[in-house]
Structures are given as structure tokens and as C-alpha cells.
Amino acid sequence: MIKILRVNMKTKACDFQDVPAEYDGLGGRGLTSAIVGKEVRPTCTPLGPHNKLVIAPGLLGGTNCANSNRVSVGCKSPLTGGIKEANSGGQPGGHLAKMGIHAIIIEDIAPEGEWYQLELTKDTAKLVPSTVAGLNNYDAVAKLVQQYGEKNSYITIGRAGEFRLTAASIAFTDRELRPTRHAGRGGVGAVMGSKGLKAIIVNPEGGENLPLVDKEAFTAAAKRFSKALLEHPVCSQGLPNYGTAVLVNILHEAGGLPTHNFSAGRFEGHDEVSGETLNRLTKERGGEGVVAHGCMTGCIMRCSGIFPDKNGKFMGKWPEYETLWAFGPNSGINDIEMIVRYDYQCDDYGVDTIDVGAAICLFMDAGVLKYGDAEGCFKLMEEISKGSAIGRVLGCGAATTGKVYGRRRVAEVKGQAIPAYDPRAVKGQGVTYATTTMGADHTAGYAVTANILSVGGTIDPLGKGGQIDLSRNLQIATAAVDTVGLCLFVAFAVLDIPDALVAIVDMLNARYGLKLTLDDVPALGKSVLETEIKFNREAGINEFADRLPDFFYDEELPPHNVKYDIPEEELRTALTW
Amino acid sequence: MSVFVTLSTTLRNFVPGYRAADGLNLEVSGPTTAGDLAQRLNLPLSEIKIVMINGRRLELATPINDGDRVGYFPAVGGG
Ligand code: SF4
Numbered sequence: 060m061i062k063i064l065r066v067n068m069k070t071k072a073c074d075f076q077d078v079p080a081e082y083d084g085l086g087g088r089g090l091t092s093a094i095v096g097k098e099v100r101p102t103c104t105p106l107g108p109h110n111k112l113v114i115a116p117g118l119l120g121g122t123n124c125a126n127s128n129r130v131s132v133g134c135k136s137p138l139t140g141g142i143k144e145a146n147s148g149g150q151p152g153g154h155l156a157k158m159g160i161h162a163i164i165i166e167d168i169a170p171e172g173e174w175y176q177l178e179l180t181k182d183t184a185k186l187v188p189s190t191v192a193g194l195n196n197y198d199a200v201a202k203l204v205q206q207y208g209e210k211n212s213y214i215t216i217g218r219a220g221e222f223r224l225t226a227a228s229i230a231f232t233d234r235e236l237r238p239t240r241h242a243g244r245g246g247v248g249a250v251m252g253s254k255g256l257k258a259i260i261v262n263p264e265g266g267e268n269l270p271l272v273d274k275e276a277f278t279a280a281a282k283r284f285s286k287a288l289l290e291h292p293v294c295s296q297g298l299p300n301y302g303t304a305v306l307v308n309i310l311h312e313a314g315g316l317p318t319h320n321f322s323a324g325r326f327e328g329h330d331e332v333s334g335e336t337l338n339r340l341t342k343e344r345g346g347e348g349v350v351a352h353g354c355m356t357g358c359i360m361r362c363s364g365i366f367p368d369k370n371g372k373f374m375g376k377w378p379e380y381e382t383l384w385a386f387g388p389n390s391g392i393n394d395i396e397m398i399v400r401y402d403y404q405c406d407d408y409g410v411d412t413i414d415v416g417a418a419i420c421l422f423m424d425a426g427v428l429k430y431g432d433a434e435g436c437f438k439l440m441e442e443i444s445k446g447s448a449i450g451r452v453l454g455c456g457a458a459t460t461g462k463v464y465g466r467r468r469v470a471e472v473k474g475q476a477i478p479a480y481d482p483r484a485v486k487g488q489g490v491t492y493a494t495t496t497m498g499a500d501h502t503a504g505y506a507v508t509a510n511i512l513s514v515g516g517t518i519d520p521l522g523k524g525g526q527i528d529l530s531r532n533l534q535i536a537t538a539a540v541d542t543v544g545l546c547l548f549v550a551f552a553v554l555d556i557p558d559a560l561v562a563i564v565d566m567l568n569a570r571y572g573l574k575l576t577l578d579d580v581p582a583l584g585k586s587v588l589e590t591e592i593k594f595n596r597e598a599g600i601n602e603f604a605d606r607l608p609d610f611f612y613d614e615e616l617p618p619h620n621v622k623y624d625i626p627e628e629e630l631r632t633a634l635t636w
Numbered sequence: 637m638s639v640f641v642t643l644s645t646t647l648r649n650f651v652p653g654y655r656a657a658d659g660l661n662l663e664v665s666g667p668t669t670a671g672d673l674a675q676r677l678n679l680p681l682s683e684i685k686i687v688m689i690n691g692r693r694l695e696l697a698t699p700i701n702d703g704d705r706v707g708y709f710p711a712v713g714g715g
Contacts, residue, residue, distance in 0.1 A: 291711075292685075292711035296711075298713070305712045306715075308642075309712055312691060335645055505715050514713055
């Protein structure tokens, strides 16, 4: 039976409940946003007892559909002050789905200084004093594995989450029990920390693939969906061989790779921090290095390679493109090994690589560190784990760092750092940054597809035409994809191969006995966005917050010498329909 | 005329000795398109998804001018 688990951190009560009918047809982001929208007062203090943390697998989680085991985390964000959904790969999403747990809702807060861990099985849930408080993610998970075993998966926060820093993330273990996958953005780790919840031990024993209303139809549709992924060259070749870091060189060439705090669109040392370099070094060094590594069961695109050190020993995962960008071009660092180490630090302390990397760049902009100071960056990062004042500033991300050092050029929207694609040279992406309900979030409507990658059509990235519609349609589609629990990278196939979306709808119908048509997909996406917009409005975030920092309108970006020029009045129409 | 060429991912395998740090500086004579240039480098046209000339996405049929920089890409994507 499918159920919702409510965990009260004050009373320690853990109750399994039936799923209310109003949540029918929702999972993942659709469900976390619906629950936050219904149960969390939008004006509440994000780190207080009235906020709730919701963890939910998607609608196709726990099935044989490829890449469908993502997990969404929702709450009111301490970073943006608005609604938040951050999703992650790793094993817990699939485990929760197979255990029949549709959502975990964590309520209220434990007394300050008390730390708990949630022991979760298919039928039982119990809060016990944490055995790993004070540890960062790698040590915490290693100790939990000793205590509870290797068959579980683990959800943890590092010390940054314990300190409730606004860029703190929540870690989800991968198939090798490493805390490498994160719900990264918006400070969801700070909310988990505010509740006094250090870890969730997910014991999948007895869980099983979920019942399918029409097994035959499901299997057939799942096959068609896999075929589309395997046919699309980005999903079947680009991502496994080069990771998301394949984007470094193309964004550089397009003049949209933000460099030295968004002052140029090309970075001289780009190739040294590219996907090609990750691929080459991983192959040359061999050992524990892996090209084409899947972060969760059921992933067939496998973008999450493992980077070996010179002796072939595990050094860290392949950093995502946005991580490479933040610590690389934007901070003037062209040493890929050092960036793998920062990525490891972020995973270990439990912080968002984008907001913290963007904050590092602002320390450089302020003259506290020199651009390109790789060693200085490493030492400053260590301060996060120490909990020193400067480490806390860094761990609160770019907007806080910008304020503390009085910087004018701070690339953020609604308090969340703008990543890796300069809005002046990728204008559709600028619309998404400005208008998404999440604060600057590249995944919320990935206009890089048509702007740069010629996927899902082509739109001139330097022109204004078509960008608002492009971003709107992508934001609607993404809200639906995030609800289904699919890894967003399926979008490359979905945008180019029409049958991929038909197959998704067929799977939903076969799984739940529904009669959805293709038209219902945008309707679902819109309703998720409407819930989120309503929450933000009632939290005091109105449409005038849908803007980019004015330096993008004032300063030209070389090499194309372009400014941002989509007027704010037009941006405010992006999320209207 | 001289042209500066960069190659991405798998396209590098078609040009032995390609060094990413240097790119390729080529001398070209007579009217040449981006497609002509690709063929001269033995790049299979079917594997080229994107051509950028001076950072703008253009066509294989686009003529090349002196001093241009040309980037060839197969299908790539991430996020
Ligand atoms: S494609 Fe990458 S991010 Fe997506 S599920 Fe696979 S490994 Fe994880």
C-alpha cells in the first residue's frame, strides 16, 4: 500500500497515513509543492517549527522505467524566502518508491542541540538519537554503513546543514554508498538541520516494484522510452562519455561561459576544465576511475563519472558542468584536480556547489582572494566545516557574501546564485533565471537547448525573439518531468523524439490506470507552477522580483559585446498563460 | 587566408595529433565554406551537429573569411 509518513521532530511521533485523494496523480515536485502549498504558511520562518521538509519520489519511481528514480525535496527556502524544490539522484528515491512511501513529511523542530536519525523500513519508522552528529557526510555515511549495513541507502546532512547555512544541501548516497548526489539548491540542508534531523536510514528490505494496472502496456512503453534515450546521441554518447562537463567548451565557443565574475564570456583555460579532459584523465589513470557511471539504479544515460587520482584511487565524482564553471572559469582556476577536490569538499560538508562556488568568486571580486588562487580557495572552503564566521558567510552562498563584502556585481535572483550560462549571451536562459519560482535555477527551464545546443529547435541566443515563449514552455514541461521523477536529462530525447513523451504518458496510464493524453502534460506542469507562484506571492515575493541584476543590462559581455535587453515588463509575462 | 579551428569531443579523433590547447591554424585559399573546411579535415559531415563561426551558430554552407574562428561540435548536451 502506498502511504505518506509524517515525522514530528518535537513529539517524535512517526505516523504512516493514507495518501489523501487530493494528491492523486502527483509525485516528486508536484507532490512536494502541493504539500508545502497546502500545509506550510508562506509567511513562516524557514528555519522555524512551522516550515516542513517534504521528501518524495516521482510518479514513475520504483518501476522499470529508465531514469525514473529521482527524489524531490520541498520546503520554504531559507535562501530565497519562497517555495523550493530541489531534486537528486542516488539510491534513496528508488528505495522509498519501492517501499510504498509516497512522501515523508518532517514537521516541527527538535530542541536546539539535539540530533536524531530516522530509521525507516517498509512498515516502521523510528527517531533515535543520532550516532553521527558533528560529522561531515563521508564520515557520517561510513559510520552509518558500519552500524546499519550496506543494503540500505542514506540521506544525510553535513556540518553545513547542522550550522543551518543557507547554501546547505541534503546528500543522497549513490550505488556505491558515497554521499555524492545532492538536493543542492536553496538551503534544503539548513531546513533539515533546523529540525534536528541528521540522517535517514532507508532500509529497502521487502520493497518491491510497484503494482502496474496494465503490466503489458507498461513494459511496452518502457521499452519505447529506453529506445528513445539510447537513440539520442546526447543521452547515449555525450553524457556517458563526457558528463555534463561536455558543455564547457561549447559555452566557451559561444561566448556564454561566465568568466571572472561574469566579466567575459570566454575563459582561456577552458579546455583544462572540460569534459574532454575528465574523460582523458579518467581513462589514462584507470584504477577506480569510471567513465559512464550511473548515480542510481535504472539510469541508462550514466553522466556521473568517477575521477581517479594519479595512483588510480577514488578522488571524487566528476564535477558537474556548473561546479567546474563556478570554481573554474568564474574564479579563474584552471586546475581540474583542485576542482574535483572542491567538489568533494562540497559533497562532504554538504553545500551547493553553485552557490558556494559563486561565493568563492565574490571573495575574489572583493580582493580577499586572488583570481586563480587554487590553494587559497581550498583553505577558505575548509572554513565551512570549521564553522568560523568567514566559513559561515561562504556557506550561505553568493547573495550573503556579496552583501557582507559590499559588492555591486552579484549574479543572483531571489537570493539564489545564477549559474554557468551568461544571460546576455544565452538570453532564453536569462528569462528562466529571472522568472522561475525557485530563484536563479538553470534546470527550471533549460533554454540552453534551443539557444546553444540545437535541441528542440534553434533560437538565436543573442536575440530577444522567441525567448519568453521558449522559457515558459520549458518551465511548464520541466515541472511535469520533475513530477514524474525522471532525470531531467531525458529532456534531450523528449524534445527531439516525439514518441518519448508519448511513451511517458503511456507509462503513467499503465501504471495508475489513468487516461491521460499528451495535452494533460502541460496542464500538469502549469498546475504545479500555479501552486508555487501562489505560495511565493503569499510569502511576499511578487512579480517585481522576476528580474536580473542591473549590471547585466549595463555592462557589455565580450566577445559578442552584448547586454541583456529583454525589458522587465516582458519578463513579467513569462509565467502567465 | 588563415582560419582558426577548434574541435569538440569525438571529432578530435578524426584529426591525428590534434591538441586542444592549440586548436588548428589553417591556411586556406579560394572561396571556402565551413563544410569544405570540415571535409578537408576528414570530419564526417554527418557527425557535425553544430558549427560556430566567430561564436555564432551558422551552417556548413556558410562561407569562411580571413581571420575567422570555426568550432565544430557533434551532438552535445548536459545541464
Ligand atoms: S543521467 Fe546522470 S544525473 Fe541523471 S540519473 Fe544518470 S547519472 Fe544521475
